[in-house]
Amino acid sequence: MVTSRAHMARKPRPWLKVLLSGLALWAATVLVTVATANSNLLPTIVLLGSFLVPVTFVVWAYEHGTSGAITVPLLFRGFVVGGVLGVLGASVLERYLLHPSLWMYFGVGLIEEAVKMAALVFVARQMRVRTMRDGLVLGATVGFGFAAFESSGYAFNALFTVQGISVRSMVETEILRGLLSPLGHGLWTAIIGGVLFAASRSHWRLTGGVVLTYLGVSVLHALWDSMHGIAIALTLFLTGTPWQYQLLDHGYLPRATNAQGHLITVMNWAGLIVISAVALLWLRVLTDRSRVTPRPPVPAPGVPGASYPGSS
Secondary structure (H helix, E strand, O other): OHHHHHHHHHOOOHHHHHHHHHHHHHHHHHHHHHHHOOHHHHHHHHHHHHHHHHHHHHHHHHHOOOOOOOOHHHHHHHHHHHHHHHHHHHHHHHHHHOOOOOOHHHHHHHHHHHHHHHHHHHHOOOOOOOOHHHHHHHHHHHHHHHHHHHHHHHHHHHOEEOOEEOHHHHHHHHHHHHHHHHHOHHHHHHHHHHHHHHHOOOOOOOOHHHHHHHHHHHHHHHHHHHHHHHHHHHHHHHHOOHHHHHHHHOOOOOOOOHHHHHHHHHHHHHHHHHHHHHHHHHHHHHHHHHHHOOOOOOOOOOOOOOOOOOOO
16 A cells, blocks of 8 residues: 555656646657758647646646536636637737837736636636635636737747748747746736635625736736836936937937846846746735635535536
8 A cells, every 4th residue: 555655656747747748749849840841830839839838737726626616628618718718808909908108018917917807707607606716726727828829929920030930939939938927827817816706706796805906916917028128227227328318318229238238137037036926925825715715505406596516
């Protein structure tokens, strides 16, 4: 028995199997594409590279505890339907509501977090009982679906450069976005989903706590998107020279010196780390709270108006 348990403990978790097998397939596809110059394989690189990390984290979240209300079909709908609806809604609203300005990224944060929350409500509309833990997992699923479809678009655009088609540029974009994706959309929508479900156990409620959470996550989202610009502004404020200020007065962005370029990079990454730490701490608090919150009773089958949780 001890040997059997030790053997089970050493077995890779499902999320790890998904990550390793997907990474191997993606790397093999990249190598074969470069070796053969077969352009038919480019969509495979885009899809594998964009979906690998989001899918892995959805599997990880499902592994680490949900109620019976969160089924695999519901997760699939959350990832695909929720993700696509979120991307489409954000694209339409940002096209007609946003214009270049100092506050544009805050508009992006407000719009994208709103459409993801709306997509989450749509996907979970038939759940009769909801808990904070369910909201954390399903919210992360919708967010990671959004991130996967968004990343595939960025990867596709990176493929085309002024020098022509660049597989290297596409691969670099996928690697960077894959590494950062666990700290972005999935994390932010998990926070909103947990608070929303906790406030809407039997019927949907837009409480003050839900609104404040939405605004807080939108601010984190906006700061994340605008961090590079903030780093440039801070660097110029701290180390700017008179000739750089003169160019700014005339509407031109001055070229940074080597020292300023390094400082911009440091500030940018430091800002992203702080934003991520705040979001992760927020998620940890919600996760701890979800473990001690009792689950409300589920309506029994056969009771008029009752249905199985998560059923469609």
